[in-house]
Amino acid sequence: MAQARSRVVIIGAGFGGLSTAKALAGATVDVLLIDQRNHHLFQPLLYQVATASLSPADIAAPVRSLLSDQKNVSVILGKVTGIDSAARTVAVDNGVHAENIHYDYLVVATGARHAYFGKDHWESFAPGLKTIEDATAIRHRLLMAFELAEMATDTVERDRMLTMVIIGGGPTGVEMAGSIAELARAALAKDFRHIDPRKAKVLLVEAGPRLLASFPEDLSAAAVRSLQRLGVEVRLNARVNDCDAGGVVIGDQRVRAGTIIWAAGVQASPAAAWLNVEADRAGRVKVAPDYSVPGYDNVFVIGDTATLTDTRGAVVPGVGPAAKQAGKYVARVISARLRGEASPPPFTYKNYGNLATIGRRAAVVDFGWIKLRGPLAWWLWGFAHIFFLIDFRNRVVVAFTWLWSFLTYKRGARLITGPPPPNAKA
Amino acid sequence: MAQARSRVVIIGAGFGGLSTAKALAGATVDVLLIDQRNHHLFQPLLYQVATASLSPADIAAPVRSLLSDQKNVSVILGKVTGIDSAARTVAVDNGVHAENIHYDYLVVATGARHAYFGKDHWESFAPGLKTIEDATAIRHRLLMAFELAEMATDTVERDRMLTMVIIGGGPTGVEMAGSIAELARAALAKDFRHIDPRKAKVLLVEAGPRLLASFPEDLSAAAVRSLQRLGVEVRLNARVNDCDAGGVVIGDQRVRAGTIIWAAGVQASPAAAWLNVEADRAGRVKVAPDYSVPGYDNVFVIGDTATLTDTRGAVVPGVGPAAKQAGKYVARVISARLRGEASPPPFTYKNYGNLATIGRRAAVVDFGWIKLRGPLAWWLWGFAHIFFLIDFRNRVVVAFTWLWSFLTYKRGARLITGPPPPNAKA
Numbered sequence: 001m002a003q004a005r006s007r008v009v010i011i012g013a014g015f016g017g018l019s020t021a022k023a024l025a026g027a028t029v030d031v032l033l034i035d036q037r038n039h040h041l042f043q044p045l046l047y048q049v050a051t052a053s054l055s056p057a058d059i060a061a062p063v064r065s066l067l068s069d070q071k072n073v074s075v076i077l078g079k080v081t082g083i084d085s086a087a088r089t090v091a092v093d094n095g096v097h098a099e100n101i102h103y104d105y106l107v108v109a110t111g112a113r114h115a116y117f118g119k120d121h122w123e124s125f126a127p128g129l130k131t132i133e134d135a136t137a138i139r140h141r142l143l144m145a146f147e148l149a150e151m152a153t154d155t156v157e158r159d160r161m162l163t164m165v166i167i168g169g170g171p172t173g174v175e176m177a178g179s180i181a182e183l184a185r186a187a188l189a190k191d192f193r194h195i196d197p198r199k200a201k202v203l204l205v206e207a208g209p210r211l212l213a214s215f216p217e218d219l220s221a222a223a224v225r226s227l228q229r230l231g232v233e234v235r236l237n238a239r240v241n242d243c244d245a246g247g248v249v250i251g252d253q254r255v256r257a258g259t260i261i262w263a264a265g266v267q268a269s270p271a272a273a274w275l276n277v278e279a280d281r282a283g284r285v286k287v288a289p290d291y292s293v294p295g296y297d298n299v300f301v302i303g304d305t306a307t308l309t310d311t312r313g314a315v316v317p318g319v320g321p322a323a324k325q326a327g328k329y330v331a332r333v334i335s336a337r338l339r340g341e342a343s344p345p346p347f348t349y350k351n352y353g354n355l356a357t358i359g360r361r362a363a364v365v366d367f368g369w370i371k372l373r374g375p376l377a378w379w380l381w382g383f384a385h386i387f388f389l390i391d392f393r394n395r396v397v398v399a400f401t402w403l404w405s406f407l408t409y410k411r412g413a414r415l416i417t418g419p420p421p422p423n424a425k426a
Numbered sequence: 427m428a429q430a431r432s433r434v435v436i437i438g439a440g441f442g443g444l445s446t447a448k449a450l451a452g453a454t455v456d457v458l459l460i461d462q463r464n465h466h467l468f469q470p471l472l473y474q475v476a477t478a479s480l481s482p483a484d485i486a487a488p489v490r491s492l493l494s495d496q497k498n499v500s501v502i503l504g505k506v507t508g509i510d511s512a513a514r515t516v517a518v519d520n521g522v523h524a525e526n527i528h529y530d531y532l533v534v535a536t537g538a539r540h541a542y543f544g545k546d547h548w549e550s551f552a553p554g555l556k557t558i559e560d561a562t563a564i565r566h567r568l569l570m571a572f573e574l575a576e577m578a579t580d581t582v583e584r585d586r587m588l589t590m591v592i593i594g595g596g597p598t599g600v601e602m603a604g605s606i607a608e609l610a611r612a613a614l615a616k617d618f619r620h621i622d623p624r625k626a627k628v629l630l631v632e633a634g635p636r637l638l639a640s641f642p643e644d645l646s647a648a649a650v651r652s653l654q655r656l657g658v659e660v661r662l663n664a665r666v667n668d669c670d671a672g673g674v675v676i677g678d679q680r681v682r683a684g685t686i687i688w689a690a691g692v693q694a695s696p697a698a699a700w701l702n703v704e705a706d707r708a709g710r711v712k713v714a715p716d717y718s719v720p721g722y723d724n725v726f727v728i729g730d731t732a733t734l735t736d737t738r739g740a741v742v743p744g745v746g747p748a749a750k751q752a753g754k755y756v757a758r759v760i761s762a763r764l765r766g767e768a769s770p771p772p773f774t775y776k777n778y779g780n781l782a783t784i785g786r787r788a789a790v791v792d793f794g795w796i797k798l799r800g801p802l803a804w805w806l807w808g809f810a811h812i813f814f815l816i817d818f819r820n821r822v823v824v825a826f827t828w829l830w831s832f833l834t835y836k837r838g839a840r841l842i843t844g845p846p847p848p849n850a851k852a
């Protein structure tokens with residue numbers, strides 16, 4: 001009898017996929033959640049792993065553990081290599097053996113990677129931030145730059161090592177720049193003998209006319225002022241024309257830098273290619289108002305892999321809360337179909353607010369009906385992130401770690417681990 | 427004037443080197459501490475990182491940060507490639523440039539690596555546990571074995587993946603075996619759908635006649651009973667004759683295993699070769715009663731890199747407390763020489779106790795005057811380790827993490843990260 005139940009296959013255990021699986025808890029259906037990683041990652045705090053504030057395990061939790069009590073869900077660790085929408089199967093490879101998994105309903109929630117706009121060779125010089133390995137590799141580069149500056153025998157090389165360039169002025173770039181500036185000015189300040197880490201130069205480069213383009217203009221301006229107070233040099237309307245092991249070219253100016261971080265663009269995962277359907281320039285599948293893929297009413301694409309203009313005419317943004325809402329919505333659509341009921345009305349995104357933090361005690365918050373900046377915004381940002389962290393243990397550990405850092409100015413995860421980055425030697 | 431001060435170069439920021447540096451705080455001398463890693467590692471808890479209980483940053487702290495207030499110490503991140511005892515220089519390479527550093531006094535505290543008794547090719551199949559990368563690589567293998575068992579299509583492969591062999595019945599092997607058994611029986615128990623992790627087979631193999639050879643016999647017997655209660659199969663007088671990607675050969679019996687962990691032997695770092703002096707079979711330098719190297723009264727070797735029979739006729743053991751005591755002692759010897767005073771009396775090791783833990787609520791403790799086992803020993807073990815952890819933040823985070831694990835049976839650091847291990851595919 002159990003064999004006759006329909007099967008929902010979900011690809012991706014990020015905010016979208018996980019919320020779909022959870023929202024199907026009550027449905028009479030077998031749910032199969034596939035991810036290439038064993039952990040769900042709380043991506044909004046990933047930059048804090050990259051800047052030595054938090055440990056990977058503080059912002060990640062095993063997918064199996066999050067769903068262990070939900071008996072209708074099985075978790076598969078493996079990489080999806082393709083979808084056969086005619087045969088209704090997903091091809092999964094776990095490195096040891098490959099398998100084709102049948103689905104009745106398919107939810108694709110595979111997210112996005114950073115993109116280099118055709119300059120893929122920049123990646124080794126200017127890594128982006130999407131996975132735990134990305135974060136620990138950036139941490140390695142960043143901390144190693146100060147070590148190499150301390151050991152440098154000529155001043156040109158020393159200055160280069162003490163120059164950090166962050167490309168891209170969205171939330172990740174802004175938060176990263178603020179955090180790096182504080183790392184240099186507070187956490188590392190007293191730890192070296194030949195260099196003064198406080199003299200490190202942190203450059204935030206944005207091609208557009210303002211930072212945080214998705215926020216109101218006055219909050220963008222507030223973010224610039226907060227960053228400048230931390231000593232970050234903000235360059236707007238500035239285009240990066242080249243990246244190599246020695247630095248970057250901004251406009252036509254060469255800037256020698258020991259660390260370059262990419263926060264400028266993302267490209268959706270290859271769902272559109274798997275499904276052979278239309279995508280926008282960033283690779284996102286153009287979905288119907290119920291998140292189904294045109295032509296396949298049993299296939300849904302959600303989160304950063306999809307693009308949708310909702311019933312109010314607003315483009316649903318590529319943020320965690322939107323992916324969660326889409327996951328819950330799609331679970332309702334599938335549940336209704338399974339029960340033979342009418343579909344719920346088309347999806348409407350509820351924007352509960354937009355937050356970004358800039359170092360200690362400064363943040364910008366946009367709730368739509370109210371805009372905040374400064375210390376109050378910062379505390380709100382902190383509480384919101386603690387609240388939405390994925391499980392109890394993480395909340396306590398992160399709250400304590402933040403409190404400790406706040407009081408001592410130290411960073412608890414200042415570890416140089418893993419293989420050396422490719423551009424340590426320029 | 428500062429140029430005229432003597433310089434003490436310390437190689438290694440483990441228990442021995444760090445305690446030497448700290449004990450020289452009051453001395454009128456420039457101290458230079460060299461390590462190839464940026465962090466001091468609390469090695470006694472490294473097995474808990476390998477078994478997904480703790481995060482790397484919980485048991486490590488940046489060396490610079492630990493010594494930032496001690497103005498007479500500089501820290502150098504780099505790999506020592508040789509010592510020229512005639513010229514009194516240490517060759518250091520940080521990957522970008524190399525340097526020869528002059529010393530007036532030299533303290534070598536470079537520890538030990540695991541050793542394979544001439545079977546170096548076993549290392550890729552049976553990794554040992556000395557660094558953070560070792561620990562996260564073992565964690566990867568261990569967690570991945572359960573994933574591969576869950577996905578396995580034939581029962582032989584499934585059983586292989588659910589078999590873990592730990593080679594070596596010293597404290598590391600015993601603690602690792604207990605922790606793996608509990609991982610399988612408690613933390614993972616409910617998280618899989620096709621396998622029952624509680625049926626995982628954990629095998630602890632010891633070539634000698636008993637576990638924990640450095641403890642009294644009745645505590646060794648207690649350790650066997652505690653492990654058996656956790657479901658560990660203990661094999662004494664059992665020799666491992668081969669290791670490969672598919673398993674091990676114990677005596678003449680082939681055991682198919684998905685995870686093999688090496689805890690059987692160590693080899694001192696190459697200090698003896700650098701100094702061109704006599705070493706024992708494990709590569710440890712035979713030092714004089716004041717830890718100086720025969721023939722070089724300004725060169726000292728301490729910790730796991732040295733072997734010494736103290737004034738009471740006891741061989742100083744290769745444990746953290748002994749290395750710390752040696753570090754403090756050598757700092758006193760050097761301080762006395764700098765002041766032109768008489769040397770302190772020869773070194774005597776003070777054994778404050780010997781502890782090992784076996785899963786939840788069981789441990790063995792040998793204080794010499796009293797022996798303990800069971801729950802009381804376990805609590806003592808926990809408090810002692812929290813107390814000796816290196817800084818305040820780590821103590822609080824580890825204490826909370828242990829409490830949380832104790833109450834929930836969960837493991838907070840269950841992350842599969844980094845490159846796949848070489849023997850995932852047998």
